[in-house]
Amino acid sequence: MSNNTQSKKESSLIAENGPWAAVGEHPNAITNRFYTYERVQEIVAFIQNIVPAKPEVAIICGSGLGGLAELVVDKVVIPYADIPNFPRSTVAGHRSNLVFGILNGISIVCMQGRFHPYEGYTTAACAFPVRVMQMLGAHTLIVTCAAGGVNKSYRVGDIMLIKDHINFPSMAGNNPLIGHNDERFGKKISFCLRPRFPPVGHAYDRQYASQMKQIAAKHNIELREGVYCALGGPCYETIAEINLLRVLGIDAVGMSIVHEVTLGAHCGLRMLGLALITNKCLSEYDSTIEAVHEDVIRISELKANELQQLILDFVGGVKTNKT
Numbered sequence: 001m002s003n004n005t006q007s008k009k010e011s012s013l014i015a016e017n018g019p020w021a022a023v024g025e026h027p028n029a030i031t032n033r034f035y036t037y038e039r040v041q042e043i044v045a046f047i048q049n050i051v052p053a054k055p056e057v058a059i060i061c062g063s064g065l066g067g068l069a070e071l072v073v074d075k076v077v078i079p080y081a082d083i084p085n086f087p088r089s090t091v092a093g094h095r096s097n098l099v100f101g102i103l104n105g106i107s108i109v110c111m112q113g114r115f116h117p118y119e120g121y122t123t124a125a126c127a128f129p130v131r132v133m134q135m136l137g138a139h140t141l142i143v144t145c146a147a148g149g150v151n152k153s154y155r156v157g158d159i160m161l162i163k164d165h166i167n168f169p170s171m172a173g174n175n176p177l178i179g180h181n182d183e184r185f186g187k188k189i190s191f192c193l194r195p196r197f198p199p200v201g202h203a204y205d206r207q208y209a210s211q212m213k214q215i216a217a218k219h220n221i222e223l224r225e226g227v228y229c230a231l232g233g234p235c236y237e238t239i240a241e242i243n244l245l246r247v248l249g250i251d252a253v254g255m256s257i258v259h260e261v262t263l264g265a266h267c268g269l270r271m272l273g274l275a276l277i278t279n280k281c282l283s284e285y286d287s288t289i290e291a292v293h294e295d296v297i298r299i300s301e302l303k304a305n306e307l308q309q310l311i312l313d314f315v316g317g318v319k320t321n322k323t
């Protein structure tokens with residue numbers, strides 16, 4: 001057998017027999033092989049059996065920010081451990097519950113705890129719950145996170161409205177949409193049908209952003225507005241890295257959100273992002289202070305009330321928009 005014939009035979013075996021065969025992916029692809037449309041549908045059906053009500057707004061709580069779920073009434077709590085094939089949050093400050101109920105008069109679903117790539121999950125596995133929540137009925141996604149303040153004028157405890165992001169993992173080839181583009185995910189986007197190349201230039205909804213600014217002004221809460229960037233973690237940044245991020249015009253740094261917003265954009269969700277600045281990022285070599293996760297959680301819990309007030313009012317406004 002010639003080398004050519006041999007290798008053709010091998011590739012057809014790969015194509016016919018691997019779990020990727022149905023979607024025509026190569027076994028070496030860094031791709032979402034596990035959370036297929038069918039598996040997501042199974043999870044959605046499991047949840048709908050417990051909670052028939054459709055959530056309109058989905059909320060993902062960042063480190064130490066899961067207390068928002070305490071404000072939900074007529075609550076149904078589903079531990080991630082009870083949901084087939086759902087990952088678990090392994091990080092302090094992240095509980096592992098999906099919380100359904102009513103927040104300021106609107107039906108919501110809240111992830112009390114998210115997944116991060118540094119926990120060992122692919123970006124696709126970290127973000128697939130966004131698809132679950134969209135398929136359950138959500139049209140709006142609010143993402144919250146703890147972040148380090150890169151912008152020198154930011155103070156610990158500031159809240160930053162996310163205007164835009166830089167997705168470093170994606171720039172390095174680690175985007176949750178890598179692999180087969182299953183067109184059944186998501187809803188039609190007018191100019192581009194369940195796109196292979198989704199636009200993300202307006203991922204953070206401008207109307208939502210301006211509503212949030214008005215809400216903050218009403219409560220006398222100073223709201224920063226800036227660019228968030230995600231790095232892979234779990235290390236906090238070196239001083240040289242922080243200096244690089246500053247040169248790039250980044251205001252806050254974290255380890256989450258961007259993969260969630262990417263899948264949210266793909267399935268046509270309207271999105272709002274809020275980052276709580278839990279620590280200042282250092283850029284001097286003679287400084288002795290380092291970021292510590294315990295401080296991140298402490299500051300998040302300390303400032304959670306303000307963030308919750310903003311989200312509560314915002315959700316009320318989403319309801320008003322609908323009527």
Ligand SMILES: O=P(O)(O)O[C@@H]1C[C@H](O)[C@@H](CO)O1
Pocket residue numbers: 061062063091114116144145146147233254255256257292293296
């Ligand atoms: O889930 P978020 O982005 O709020 O968590 C941040 C990033 C790391 O997981 C952790 C570092 O302290 O907090």
